[in-house]
Amino acid sequence: MSRPLKIMLVAAEASGDALGAGLAQALRARLGDDVAFVGVGGPRMAAEGVVSPFNIAELSILGWIEGLRAYGKVKRRVAETAALAERERPDAVVLIDSWGFTIRVAQAIRAARPDVPLIKYVGPQVWASRPGRARTLAGAVDHLLALYGFDAPWFEREGLATTVVGASALHIDMAHADGAAFRARRGIAADAKLLLVLPGSRPSEISRMTPVYEETVRKLKAIDPSLEIAVIAAGTVAGDVAGRIATWPFRVHLVDEAEKYDAMRAADVALATSGTVSTELALAGAPMVIAYKIDGLSYQLMKRMVTAKYITLFNVAADDQIAPEYIQHEATPALLASAVGRLLSDPEMAGAQARRQTAALDLMGRGGPDPSELAADAVLRVIAAKAGAEPS
DSSP, rough: OOOOEEEEEEOSSSHHHHHHHHHHHHHHHGGGGGGEEEEOOOHHHHHOOOOOOGGGGOOOOOOOHHHTTTTTHHHHHHHHHHHHHHOOOEEEEEEOOOOOOOOHHHHHHHHHHHTTOOEEEEEOOOOTTTTTTHHHHHOOOEEEEEEEEETTHHHHHHTEEEEOOOGGGGGGTTTOHHHHHHHHHOOOOTOOOOEEOOOOSSHHHHHHHHHHHHHHHHHHHHTTTTTTEEEEEOOOGGGHHHHTTTTSSOOOOEGGGGGGHHHHHOOEEEEEEEEEEHHHHHHHHHHHHEEEOHHHHHHHHHHHHHHSSOOHHHHHHHHSOOOEEGGGOOHHHHHHHHHHHHHHHHHHHHHHHHHHHHHHHHHHTTTSSSSSHHHHHHHHHHHHHHHHOOOO
16 A cells, blocks of 8 residues: 555544544554544544544534524534545545534535545434435445444445444443442542432533533432532533533532543442433443433424434333433423432332343343444445455
């Protein structure tokens, strides 16, 4: 090879940033100095050499109304990302999650550079709503890396070649996560009750959910003043979370990404905004309560399109509400405090829920090959096929 293979990775949220970093590590393990990375991402991808031209936190948008308000900004960032692809001339572009942003990037790059292989990593959840997105994606990219086996048929029916790689969150090694060490570092007694709060990874989630969680904790602390509270701040929104938590009128242990698995192990119960963290918490053995809210008009529009009964993936896989979900109007401090309080006060109930959560992970594909390795294999196959050669 006369020059290193150049891969462009594009992620717009914290979960995609983690997937992109894992894929970069797997590709570098295969190719060493014969691969280089460009693109858009967060701090994890930056550690792998991806210098992002802008802060992806501004693209963590949820809901149609918020999307409309941010349309001008998104349009500019799409143009910047497509221009980066034109300037860098990568051998392939991998577009990670974040449907609204990455589908536009795919279409813009396809128009400017129809020769470059486009790979989507994580498809839209068409099994839950708007199945027409499968056809849209099939017309925009060359290959899909899907997380779950139940994803693939929806896209293959539209002619999109799909490789099921599995979910990286299912392969997190919790063996070295040390809850006792976390408690010792933070001065939390071994027998003290610890509630772990995970407000989300998007700015809109932080602004909407943090006040709800503060009032929920107030209610729980009124019942048990000794209750310890820890809050995980995702890297992309760490400053925002820290600023909001600083005003809470009780002691809070602020946890960064480096300590989050220790904190998950240490927690008696977790209160979490729906997302990838639900899988991580289940792996850590933490019983949880899930909450979620979006703006009212977006919710009314979404309610007409969503067909899935649950939003937590292990609940979906088990077809059962193992972890209680409180969505939109039900995500109130009173209801959340009641649900969390039941788990805190009944260790047997909490333990039974934790065991059911863990068992449901098997239905999602836990125990398979490393997803980043499978994704790297698929990316190299797509590049080789586009070049008219077999991978070495």
